[in-house]
Amino acid sequence: MKVSVVGAAGYTGGELLRLVHAHPELDLVQAVSRRHAGRPVAEVHPNLHHLGLTFHPPQELAPVDTAFLALPSGASAELEAGVAELAGTIVDLSPDFRAGASSASGDVYRTGLPELYADELPGAERISVPGCMATAAILALAPLSKAGLVAGDVVVDARTGSSGSGAEPGPSSHHAERGNAFRVYKPAGHRHEKEIAAHAKVRARMTVTAVPSVRGAQVVCHVTPPEPVERRDVLRVLQREYRDRPFVRVVARSRGVHRLPDPQFLSGTNFVDVGCAVDEDGGRIVVVAALDNLVKGAAGGGVQSLNVARGLPEDAGLEFPGLHPA
Known part of the structure; x- marks a missing residue:
């Protein structure tokens, strides 16, 4: 299956190149980047030096079976129509087509979260992967909601590493500002609240903290049971x-140092770890979930969804178990 990655110069794009190249059923045809067109991929992703690839501009996109779009918000919607003429399947990792949104051509994107939607993905030609912190929160909360263990609002306290801000530098990602910070941003009204509500069927109140880590996302969800x-x-x-x-x-785990999910052991993997604790009086459930924001929260989630959509083994190309110590 021939594959192109559009937006291949970003952090998520680099992870897609790595995963697609190693996938037994996928053939990486192109790495597409407007800004870096004509330059070696290894200049941007030094871990991929062995691939010998060069970035192509979007206007040179070749016909492929599947195109992954790893683009900033708004850019996927802008380029999607042109990509659709050259790719039978589109897997989008931006916010543009989430929560069942339709493209300009009227194509409805199915949600790329096989844990919840495995029955809806087979045969899908338009797939949208949820956000990284939303994925962690949804997978933490959906089973409790389904089992009737959620009464009232849920508080989602999320932490994320700097790679979640993307590869383009800005004032908030400058090392002098970010290096030792535990900076609370979007303390109310985060856009992931709508995604969590749509898929976990709960009303979530979310706060996000930027922590001094590169990879990883962790959510601590406080739930009041009925x-x-x-x-x-x-x-x-x-x-x-x-x-x-x-x-x-x-x-x-009930003993040891690592009793609850920690993203440091998930770097480079497509796993999401979920654990829980309960107050002594049973009146509060705390559910913790962790993942690699660039893999399970983005590129790996997209590859996993494509596997399901095309009838391939769900774990094809995604078997890496992580490292310890990390």
């Missing part, structure tokens, strides 16, 4: 929901 519960009951709900899902690992 009646007191025990931790083992919540674990059963999570384990039952994800027992057949290859990329969700339920962390249920």
Whole structure:
């Protein structure tokens, strides 16, 4: 299956190049970038020096079976019509077509989250991957919502590394400002609240903190159940929901240093780890989820969704288990 990556110079684009190149069923045809056209890919992604690729401009996009769009907000909607003429399938990783939004041509994008929508993805030709922190929160909360364990609003306290801001530098990503910061931004009204509500069927109140890390996203979700519960009951709900899902690992340790999900052990992987705690009186559930924002939260989620859409093994090209120590 021939594949192009549009927006290949960004961090997510680089992860797509890495994953597509290593995928047993995908053939990486082009790395597309307007800004870096004509330059070697290795100048931007030094870990991919062995690929020997050069960036192509968008106007030279070749006919392919699938195009991944790893573009900033608004850019996918602008280029989508032209890409659609050359690619049978489009997997978009921007916010432009999320939550069932339609393209200018009227094509409806299906949600690239196989853990919830595996039955809707086979045969899909337009796929939109949710945001990284939204993915973590949705996978943490959807099983509880489905089991009737959520009463009232849910508080989602999210933390994200600097790569979530993209490869283009700005005042907030300058090392002197970001290096040691725990900066709270979007303390109310974050756009991911709508995604979480649409897919997890809860009303979420989300706050995001930028932390001094490059990769990784973690959400700590505070849930009030309709009646007191025990931790083992919540674990059963999570384990039952994800027992057949290859990329969700339920962390249920009661001892040791790493009892709850930590994104440092997920760098480069397509896993999302989910764990929980419960107050002594059973009146509050705390669900924690962690992932690599560039892989499961973006590029890996897109490849996983394409695998399901095309009837390939869901874990094809995504088997890397992570590192420890990290």
